[in-house]
Amino acid sequence: MRVRKTVLAGMMVLMLPGVVACGGGGDDELTADVKVEDDQLRYSPDELEIDLNREETFTFLNNDDVVHNVTIPALSHDDQFNAIDIDIPAGERVAVRVPAVAEAPRDGFFLFYCKYHQTEGMSGRLKISS
Numbered sequence: 001m002r003v004r005k006t007v008l009a010g011m012m013v014l015m016l017p018g019v020v021a022c023g024g025g026g027d028d029e030l031t032a033d034v035k036v037e038d039d040q041l042r043y044s045p046d047e048l049e050i051d052l053n054r055e056e057t058f059t060f061l062n063n064d065d066v067v068h069n070v071t072i073p074a075l076s077h078d079d080q081f082n083a084i085d086i087d088i089p090a091g092e093r094v095a096v097r098v099p100a101v102a103e104a105p106r107d108g109f110f111l112f113y114c115k116y117h118q119t120e121g122m123s124g125r126l127k128i129s130s
Contacts, residue, residue: 030058032124034068034088034114041068041117046124047109055100062088070096072112072126074105085115104128 050056072084113123
């Protein structure tokens with residue numbers, strides 16, 4: 001399973017030349033970076049927004065020197081409903097595909113976090129717009 005995720009992450013990195021770096025690109029480009037600010041690990045921004053019934057892809061750039069991760073337990077990449085769980089190697093950018101969401105959760109967002117640093121507060125919100 002670990003090999004499959006590594007291969008998948010590698011394939012996503014190879015597909016990234018069409019993705020513009022943070023700060024550039026079109027209005028619908030979603031990006032978040034991994035940062036260390038004031039000795040705190042965090043995503044920046046820590047809230048992303050997607051539309052209902054629309055598949056989205058967003059990218060993460062790991063600005064740290066250790067591996068980080070994006071886990072979204074409530075969403076899946078495939079019909080098996082496995083949580084999104086993608087590692088971001090140090091210094092690299094990884095694309096994360098978010099499947100179309102047909103119904104927003106009651107509170108209007110899904111949580112995402114780094115499975116390695118969640119206890120240190122490294123988390124964010126994926127807000128669902130209707």
